[in-house]
Amino acid sequence: MAAVHMTLQEIAKRANVSTATVSRTINRVPTVNPVLARRVRRVIEKEGYYPNTHARALASGQSRILGLLVSEITNPFFPEIVETFAKLGFQHNYEIVLGSISQDPRLLAVAVRQMIERRVDGIAILTFGGEDPLIKMFNARNVSVFAVDRDCPGPLLRTVRIDYEHGIREAVQHLAALGHVRIAFIAGPAHLKTAALRKDAFERCMEEIGLQVPPGLLVEGDHTLQAGVKAISELASLPDRPTAVVCSNDLTAIGVMRQAFELSLNVPRDLSVVGFDDIPLAQFMIPPLTTVQMSQIGIASIAFRALLNSTKVQAIETNLVLRCSTTLAPGRLRTVQHWRA
């Protein structure tokens, strides 16, 4: 029985050329005699030859592999990113290895080791927390890194600035305009930089328009559905409970809506809810979730391009998208009715 995989040599033999010519043909070196090239291609086609990537990587020193490190693939925010990152990879003939799909630090360590052993040409670290040591480690090994919200980029560290404040300001002012005063914020995990920035932006935007945010209305979550459930339960039991809540991500907001339903709080009548991310499911919630959009596709493509050396620095916008989970504050509603009568 023949070997399952052809090799360059066998192709060369069958095409009556040297291995060098086959190699050149495959790599589209322009100086190859077109006649020979065609002959080689025919043989490759006929034999169903696929070059061995490991041998290529070994000989060339380039793996053509990009790593993608993602914190929680079960958060619907990430699959979008994975999808477009992988698509771009395929288009540019890069392979993508996916790492550390969950929070487990042991698995993270394994993933990182695998990527180094695999000699990835670059790596995108998305929405982690504690990525600093990782970045140092990769850079020390000469592999370039993309990460969000880093302060001092360099030749080996690419980044993008995300303007959280714009979208969050829109959200806050939208709620204020609807008459809300007691507006709560359910934050993400404190160690996550992106979460901290969102929280800061919220506080700043509240202050801008002279609104207080008492400590009780600022609760920390962890960007999960459960966090939303828990947070709104606490918030709802407050003596002076909020009439609106802004969440650090959509998953949290969905948890809030779900638990509000359980508590017989009607969204938006009794409680206005705003999310963050605009995951695809947001518009399919009941009611459809008003949220701050941050383009997943945008982030993924910037990450990819950054790793491919296009140094063009860009920024990511965030914008409020109005749907149906917010409305007039309860008090405001009554006033209007009164005035009408």
Place this chain on the structure above:
Amino acid sequence: MAAVHMTLQEIAKRANVSTATVSRTINRVPTVNPVLARRVRRVIEKEGYYPNTHARALASGQSRILGLLVSEITNPFFPEIVETFAKLGFQHNYEIVLGSISQDPRLLAVAVRQMIERRVDGIAILTFGGEDPLIKMFNARNVSVFAVDRDCPGPLLRTVRIDYEHGIREAVQHLAALGHVRIAFIAGPAHLKTAALRKDAFERCMEEIGLQVPPGLLVEGDHTLQAGVKAISELASLPDRPTAVVCSNDLTAIGVMRQAFELSLNVPRDLSVVGFDDIPLAQFMIPPLTTVQMSQIGIASIAFRALLNSTKVQAIETNLVLRCSTTLAPGRLRTVQHWRA
């Protein structure tokens, strides 16, 4: 400037042993003198040496890479699978390369080529449609494949039988018991075997209990949110519209609930809805979605174990999990009230 990556040779030199000894130490060959082994390990540790996977694969003929081909990573059904598959991979020191994350056939072709070039040791193809040619292709290259619902497994084709019928029967009988008679089914794409099997099971289970399913109540979708929206719009405009609908997956069901809201149909009062898959979000819908559970973790681990040669054949169960999206049929409700009065 020193080379960024150490090599086996350099480690050997620094540890005063041969490369073979270093290699044996790394691969935990038990016959290595513990003293030497320790010395080698110290050097490896000190120098931060990571073996080059490509060289290893080339020399050993084993890539220790498993492929995972998934049709739509943005369907929340899949991230769970990816996560547990990858976790198991990490635990067994396998790398996972993720392919064809979307429906685009061009990208699928690229992904397949990459996997072959990468000489994956095995591949799991999950919920595709048109996987037969892929299976043949991989098997011809001597790589073993795992796929769901295949008829004739063999040494190179592992599979698992999924008992769709059990869960779907529970769903149908649950609805029938609640007094529903006009029960619609929103199917998945016809070319998808798993979708076809679900539809067949539904029809059989209806017939079993003497319920008709007129052609108009059997509509084909494509397992997306949009498909649910579209299908329920059609169904709702029927003169004799269904009082309950079973969906071929949860995404479809969520689309149905969303559009029902738009049409002012209250779920479950006016329309009972049952999903299929039990994605994590199902219980966070409003109302929480009653659905047929099919364990994503179960499927992923069976796939992984099957590829690791544990030939233990297993089956996957499906079971109805009752939540709040179903209730008595409208007629039945009135009868009860009448009888009470």
Place this chain on the structure above:
DNA sequence: CTGTTAGCGCGTTCAA
């Protein structure tokens, strides 16, 4: 138990 050595499949010089 250890070291020497020959490849694994490919890219890439260097001559021709």
Place this chain on the structure above:
DNA sequence: TTGAACGCGCTAACAG
């Protein structure tokens, strides 16, 4: 323009 030969970093005989 083409081909012969070497080396990428590692594993696996084989000999000692």
